[in-house]
Amino acid sequence: MPIDLYQVSQSAPCRAVRLVAAAVGVDINLKHVDLTTGEQLKPEFIKMNPQHTVPTLDDNGLYLWESRAIMTYLVNQYGKNDSLYPKDPKKRAVVDQRLYFDMGSLFQAFSDYYCRLIFTNVIPEQAKYDKLNNILSILDKFLEGENYVAGKTLTVADLAIVVTISSYKILDHDLSKYSNINRWFARIQAEAPKYNEIEIENGMKEFKIFIDNAKKKK
Secondary structure, eight states: EEEEEEEEETTTHHHHHHHHHHHTOOOEEEOOOOOGGOOOGGGHHHOOOOOOSSOOEEEEEEEEHHHHHHHHHHHHHHHHSSSSSOHHHHHOOOOHHHHHHHIIIHHHIIIIIHHHHHHOOOOHHHOOOHHHHHHHHHHHHHTTTOSSSSSSOOOOOHHHHHHHHHEEEEOOOTTOOOOOOOHHHHHHHSSTTOOOOOOOIIIIIHHHHHHHHHHOOO
């Protein structure tokens, strides 16, 4: 039975899930959800996910949403080993911390500043921009002397955060002073399975089109 992923290509969380599926080597059936027409509000979708969000996974009747929960599930269920999400409690704790850092700080700061800018064309207060850069500085510190964000091998934390950083890059946020981030970003681009297909040829392109269309509507 196929694993269905309800998603939109321009969504960073959806793209992160797809990167993990590729790294695990599991085939997923992509189902596009047209958010503009309210497809996510149809009764059959709400039956799967009362929060009506994407990505939503349907693994033969297991309905799961929240991208990082899906990512760790895919490794736990289908991974040939635990390298992407270690079973060792101490190693896993570091991966979890980085995932929460991405969700609650790095991606949240991006949303707080850039989503308002994209949808309203109103420049948010300077404090939001300063907070965003402070969080990037913390990520840069995490990566000092390290090749990966959570340990000595590629993990789901790298695959979540690389998508967030690619979103910063699409919007031309100045990352020039974060040498550790830039070094790490190049490595993950090269190492993540199907990165070019999922991110560069698909997701980032769709995200750029989405941004351009949002600007035209103002």
